[in-house]
Amino acid sequence: MNIDDLIHRTGEWLQEKGPQHHIVISSRIRFARNLREQPFPGWAKKAQRIEVLDQIKARVDQLEPMANGLSEKLQDLSALERQVLVERHLISREHAAKGQGSAVVMSGDQSLSIMINEEDHLRMQAIRPGLQLDEAFKALDEIDTTLESELDFAFSPNLGYLTACPTNVGTGMRASAMLHLPALVLTEQMNPVIQAVNKIGLAVRGLYGEGTEAMGNLFQISNQTTLGESEKTIIDRLTKVVKQVIEHEGNARQNMIDRQRNTVFDQVGRAYGVLSNAYSINSKEALNLLSLVRLGIDLGFFDASHRLTIDKLLIDTQPAHLQRESKKKLAADARDTMRATSIRTRIELLGTPDYSKLPPPDQASDSPVDPENQSS
Amino acid sequence: MQCDVCKKKPATIFLTQIIGGKVQKVNLCEPCSKEKGVADPTGFALTDLLLGVGSSDEVASPVGGNKCPACGFSQAELKKTGRLGCSECYETFAEALESLLRGMHKGLEHHGKIPARAFQAHQREVQLRDLRKGLEDAVAEENYEAAADLRDQLKQLELGLEQER
Numbered sequence: 184m185n186i187d188d189l190i191h192r193t194g195e196w197l198q199e200k201g202p203q204h205h206i207v208i209s210s211r212i213r214f215a216r217n218l219r220e221q222p223f224p225g226w227a228k229k230a231q232r233i234e235v236l237d238q239i240k241a242r243v244d245q246l247e248p249m250a251n252g253l254s255e256k257l258q259d260l261s262a263l264e265r266q267v268l269v270e271r272h273l274i275s276r277e278h279a280a281k282g283q284g285s286a287v288v289m290s291g292d293q294s295l296s297i298m299i300n301e302e303d304h305l306r307m308q309a310i311r312p313g314l315q316l317d318e319a320f321k322a323l324d325e326i327d328t329t330l331e332s333e334l335d336f337a338f339s340p341n342l343g344y345l346t347a348c349p350t351n352v353g354t355g356m357r358a359s360a361m362l363h364l365p366a367l368v369l370t371e372q373m374n375p376v377i378q379a380v381n382k383i384g385l386a387v388r389g390l391y392g393e394g395t396e397a398m399g400n401l402f403q404i405s406n407q408t409t410l411g412e413s414e415k416t417i418i419d420r421l422t423k424v425v426k427q428v429i430e431h432e433g434n435a436r437q438n439m440i441d442r443q444r445n446t447v448f449d450q451v452g453r454a455y456g457v458l459s460n461a462y463s464i465n466s467k468e469a470l471n472l473l474s475l476v477r478l479g480i481d482l483g484f485f486d487a488s489h490r491l492t493i494d495k496l497l498i499d500t501q502p503a504h505l506q507r508e509s510k511k512k513l514a515a516d517a518r519d520t521m522r523a524t525s526i527r528t529r530i531e532l533l534g535t536p537d538y539s540k541l542p543p544p545d546q547a548s549d550s551p552v553d554p555e556n557q558s559s
Numbered sequence: 560m561q562c563d564v565c566k567k568k569p570a571t572i573f574l575t576q577i578i579g580g581k582v583q584k585v586n587l588c589e590p591c592s593k594e595k596g597v598a599d600p601t602g603f604a605l606t607d608l609l610l611g612v613g614s615s616d617e618v619a620s621p622v623g624g625n626k627c628p629a630c631g632f633s634q635a636e637l638k639k640t641g642r643l644g645c646s647e648c649y650e651t652f653a654e655a656l657e658s659l660l661r662g663m664h665k666g667l668e669h670h671g672k673i674p675a676r677a678f679q680a681h682q683r684e685v686q687l688r689d690l691r692k693g694l695e696d697a698v699a700e701e702n703y704e705a706a707a708d709l710r711d712q713l714k715q716l717e718l719g720l721e722q723e724r
Binding site: 217219220221222223225226302324327328331332335336337338339340341342343344345347348349350352353354356384408409410411412413414416 | 629630632640641642643644645646647649656659660663664665666667668669670671672673674675676677680684685
């Protein structure tokens with residue numbers, strides 16, 4: 184598969200419906216691994232990096248899930264193509280900035296991706312839709328076990344897997360879940376939630392990880408520590424916390440339905456109004472409004488089948504995706520116009536919001552609102 | 560009695576900590592005890608309170624200017640970048656890293672996955688670690704019978720390791 188084929192296909196994992204998909208967009212597990220007796224990429228000479236790359240890439244290319252995948256050295260990808268991969272969370276921003284001596288290998292369905300010579304020799308990730316941290320771990324663990332039989336990973340009995348940055352030493356694992364939390368943001372409860380989550384040693388970050396702004400009411404919750412606990416302990420704690428946050432979000436939605444009905448109608452209606460009529464819209468505004476329409480879908484104002492339409496738009500309206508689509512570099516205002524057009528034509532499919540689907544306040548229950556679960 | 564920290568209010572909380580046979584005492588007033596997190600005795604180290612948090616980390620390493628023999632990375636670079644040069648650096652800068660890791664993680668011992676090829680070596684390492692710890696505890700408890708038993712086991716294991724080499 185070449186990069187064009189890959190870009191043309193939305194991540195297949197996105198099309199499946201994962202557990203808790205109304206709030207959890209995706210679950211991701213990342214392992215950091217290094218070869219013994221080779222300097223870490225940041226300290227290695229170019230020749231050493233290339234040697235490591237060749238050694239690792241040969242093995243990684245042979246992994247079964249990579250059979251119909253993409254395997255490219257970074258210098259063979261354009262800046263725009265790399266940016267598309269960043270926007271899809273398939274490579275990191277840091278990796279996109281690398282040149283000769285680095286590569287990326289991913290499966291055709293984009294659920295598995297491996298960066299070679301990022302900060303560590305190997306950074307591999309598995310991604311699943313909804314809340315499926317255990318499943319993502321299992322998949323990645325298998326890949327890791329296959330690779331370790333052929334590659335001699337730097338490992339210390341006391342400190343575990345040795346990584347370029349001491350913050351990753353031990354399991355070398357980062358587990359994270361991407362959550363859509365519009366009601367917690369609208370009711371201004373997000374800061375206490377972030378503080379509570381931080382207190383138990385987990386991090387809350389924006390859409391693109393470390394140091395990024397929370398746009399589109401999307402938040403990533405992940406573990407901070409990697410040494411002193413097993414992978415299972417870390418994942419179990421994270422899963423527990425994510426479930427609690429889901430419950431908070433569900434309660435916040437229910438509360439808004441009970442007490443701020445008009446605010447809910449107004450927010451979703453305005454978002455829908457702007458998105459279906461705008462002729463120029465920047466990426467941040469688009470994300471924030473699409474988030475509210477997604478909330479509208481969760482509350483039953485639009486048909487649930489359109490959630491995928493919105494989730495695709497969240498990715499397709501990112502700057503690099505738009506420029507890739509138009510096959511040329513676009514200035515910001517040209518992108519804004521193109522983004523608005525792309526959204527308008529697709530938002531049309533949703534039809535106008537139907538507020539009658541919302542359960543009346545007196546039927547309020549404690550369960551998080553998910554119309555699909557309610558009808559079943 | 561006055562609070563040892565603010566030296567103003569009367570002390571109402573009296574702490575005694577015994578580490579390695581040394582007795583340390585500190586008297587605190589309520590606001591100061593809260594500020595120092597004394598309400599949570601597990602997260603509290605007397606030396607940190609007396610000498611300032613992290614002061615024990617400040618003990619200068621004699622290998623401060625040293626470079627990693629495997630890759631040439633220096634401790635100054637570690638300080639600057641927060642990264643290491645190669646996996647050997649973890650040995651080279653073990654002393655400096657220990658306090659760093661202690662602040663970052665939930666312990667200093669790996670409890671997760673072990674690659675198959677490291678598994679045997681790791682098992683022996685864990686066994687040694689447990690035996691040494693058990694021996695220490697037995698001695699501390701003055702349980703000399705158990706200590707002798709553990710010492711014999713430890714000797715046997717170490718002998719076995721040497722023979723393999």
